[in-house]
Amino acid sequence: MANGGDEPFLPPEIIINILKMLPVKSLVRFQCVCKEWKNLFITPSFIAEHLHHSDHKNPFLLLHDYYCGSVRLLNQNMETIEILSIPFTHDLKIIGSCNGLLCVRATHYHGVSRSLCLWNPATRKIREIPQTTDDYCSICAFGFGFSSIVNDYKIVKFYNQEKRKKKEEDQDFTEAIRGYDGVEVYSLSTGLWKELEFGSLHPIRFRTTAVSADGTMVWLGKKDLNPVLVSFDLVTEVFTITPIDGVSPTYLGVWEDKLTLFWRGRDNSVDDGFNSTDVRLRLLVLVNLGRV
Amino acid sequence: MSSSVEAITVLSSDGDEFKITVSAAKLSKPLNWMLEDVCFSDDCDEVPTIEVNSKTLVKVIEYCEKHAPRANSGASDSDAEELKKWDIEFMKMDVKDILFHILMAANYLHMEGLYDLACQTAADLMKGMTVSQIRKIFHIKNDFSSEEQEQLRRQHPGCSFD
Numbered sequence: 067m068a069n070g071g072d073e074p075f076l077p078p079e080i081i082i083n084i085l086k087m088l089p090v091k092s093l094v095r096f097q098c099v100c101k102e103w104k105n106l107f108i109t110p111s112f113i114a115e116h117l118h119h120s121d122h123k124n125p126f127l128l129l130h131d132y133y134c135g136s137v138r139l140l141n142q143n144m145e146t147i148e149i150l151s152i153p154f155t156h157d158l159k160i161i162g163s164c165n166g167l168l169c170v171r172a173t174h175y176h177g178v179s180r181s182l183c184l185w186n187p188a189t190r191k192i193r194e195i196p197q198t199t200d201d202y203c204s205i206c207a208f209g210f211g212f213s214s215i216v217n218d219y220k221i222v223k224f225y226n227q228e229k230r231k232k233k234e235e236d237q238d239f240t241e242a243i244r245g246y247d248g249v250e251v252y253s254l255s256t257g258l259w260k261e262l263e264f265g266s267l268h269p270i271r272f273r274t275t276a277v278s279a280d281g282t283m284v285w286l287g288k289k290d291l292n293p294v295l296v297s298f299d300l301v302t303e304v305f306t307i308t309p310i311d312g313v314s315p316t317y318l319g320v321w322e323d324k325l326t327l328f329w330r331g332r333d334n335s336v337d338d339g340f341n342s343t344d345v346r347l348r349l350l351v352l353v354n355l356g357r358v
Numbered sequence: 359m360s361s362s363v364e365a366i367t368v369l370s371s372d373g374d375e376f377k378i379t380v381s382a383a384k385l386s387k388p389l390n391w392m393l394e395d396v397c398f399s400d401d402c403d404e405v406p407t408i409e410v411n412s413k414t415l416v417k418v419i420e421y422c423e424k425h426a427p428r429a430n431s432g433a434s435d436s437d438a439e440e441l442k443k444w445d446i447e448f449m450k451m452d453v454k455d456i457l458f459h460i461l462m463a464a465n466y467l468h469m470e471g472l473y474d475l476a477c478q479t480a481a482d483l484m485k486g487m488t489v490s491q492i493r494k495i496f497h498i499k500n501d502f503s504s505e506e507q508e509q510l511r512r513q514h515p516g517c518s519f520d
Contacts, residue, residue: 073458073495080461080477081496087481098489098510098519100498190514 082106086119090166090188114217117165128168130160137187150187161221162210162278169210169221182208182221184254195221195252198259207246209276209283213300219254220300222276222283245271251303260303267305270296279320286318297325366393367405370412375405382422385429386467389422409466414459421448421472449479457483458495490520 085093085106093116097104106112126147127140137150137158152158154172161169161182168185182195207224224246247268252259267289274286283298289307293314297306315327365379368389383389392406408415424444428437449457457480464473484492493500500519502510507519 073497074462075497076458076461077465080465083473084461084477084480084484087478088484092481092485094514095517096484096489096492097514098502098507098517099492099496099500101501101506103498104510 082112086112086116089120090116090186094189110217118214128160128163130158132158153185153190153192154183161208162276164210164212164219164278167212167219169208169219171208184219193254196257196259198250207272207275207285209278209285209298211276211278211281211283211298211300213281215281215301217255218300220283221252221254222249222298223252223259224249224270224272245269249305251298262303262305267296267307270294272296273314274318277318277320277325279325280323282325284318284325286315288314295325368392368415369405369407370415371407371409372412374412374415376412376415376419378419379423379426382419382426385422385425385471386469388467410463411459414456414463417448417456417460418463418467418469418472422469424448425471445475449475488520489518 085096085103088096093107097107125142127144129138129140130136131138137152137160138146139148139150141147154170157172159171161171163169166186166188168187170183170185172181172183182197184193184195185191205226209222210219211222212219225248226246227248247264249262249264249267250259251262270287270289272285272287273293276283276285278284281300283300285296287294287296293310295308295310297308298304299306313329316330317328319326319328365377366383368376368378370376378389380393383393389408392408395406410418425441428441457476461473461476461480463469464476487495492498502519510517510519
């Protein structure tokens with residue numbers, strides 16, 4: 067292989083197996099090898115197998131510096147591997163990431179004032195997600211996740227109809243009630259938004275952006291002033307509200323594809339102290355949330 | 359030949375004789391079947407042929423003998439670590455020139471561990487190769503028309519067909 071040219075002809079199944087182990091960047095380069103490879107790389111079965119293989123094998127941290135407008139990839143030693151070139155001109159907000167795919171909210175992209183996009187930095191491909199109405203993204207809450215069971219990416223959007231209405235009637239919409247009163251889900255495989263039942267979620271408020279683990283999106287929120295976890299099963303598209311006893315966690319995270327709750331506090335106390343000295347983190351890893 | 363046999367003799371596709379221990383042969387289902395055939399055969403002198411050339415078979419047997427103790431008895435984590443390091447060195451130092459032969463042999467002999475290791479090694483080597491080097495080792499012809507190449511270049515600025 068080092069010399070090249072003297073190698074035996076490999077059967078296709080072996081070649082495909084090797085290609086599955088290549089990083090996306092190499093696949094992008096090697097689609098120029100021949101038509102067969104170019105077509106192979108976009109077949110759903112190859113994509114699924116490639117994903118299955120690369121899952122958890124290349125952990126990188128994505129650091130988005132909002133003020134500099136830079137997005138950097140860091141490795142496990144917190145060293146910068148790459149500075150990503152951003153195809154959006156202004157105001158990029160990362161909603162979530164799954165399998166190297168980023169869900170972002172961007173303004174001034176291709177002249178569209180606000181848009182929701184899926185961005186694959188490795189292939190540099192961008193797919194704009196259609197909007198249902200003028201959404202006033204700044205007041206919406208989003209979640210982005212992937213389920214290997216249905217092999218689909220989904221975006222959940224909480225919105226406030228009252229605010230929409232007020233804006234349409236050209237009234238002072240800052241006076242509209244706060245919080246959310248509607249929710250819809252977008253499926254990448256169907257390319258459609260679907261309205262979901264909001265009823266039991268009322269009156270929900272969110273404290274954090276969503277994290278996604280094990281086919282479930284989770285937000286940290288408040289319902290009737292009580293801290294709750296709101297989880298969304300990407301397969302059944304059902305919301306589950308889990309009350310939190312005691313002090314509300316400060317952050318949500320993901321560890322080995324499981325939801326993790328963080329409490330930030332001083333010493334052994336677990337208040338929300340923002341004193342930077344002697345801050346302790348406590349974490350709890352949850353298993354099977356919402357899959358009772 | 360009795361069932362207490364500890365090693366069997368096999369022939370490579372080049373006709374050379376190789377010895378492989380019973381425990382090492384267990385890493386491969388086809389080798390294991392051959393072993394059983396040899397053990398229970400009336401014709402004890404029959405030497406089975408393996409359709410792998412000598413240069414490759416030496417390395418395949420070396421891999422089997424190294425992995426046999428762990429595969430047959432299970433081993434501690436430190437052994438697993440050591441074995442992983444050995445695998446990396448095995449792939450780095452010895453098999454680069456015959457990697458594709460190793461791949462075919464591992465596939466033919468149903469040796470999952472060696473197959474995955476060789477596939478990963480091939481993928482790692484490919485990362486540093488140009489498109490024309492890739493075509494050469496896989497015996498592939500560039501079948502894009504100049505229009506199609508131009509279109510791909512527009513979609514992926516900086517992509518190369520060479």
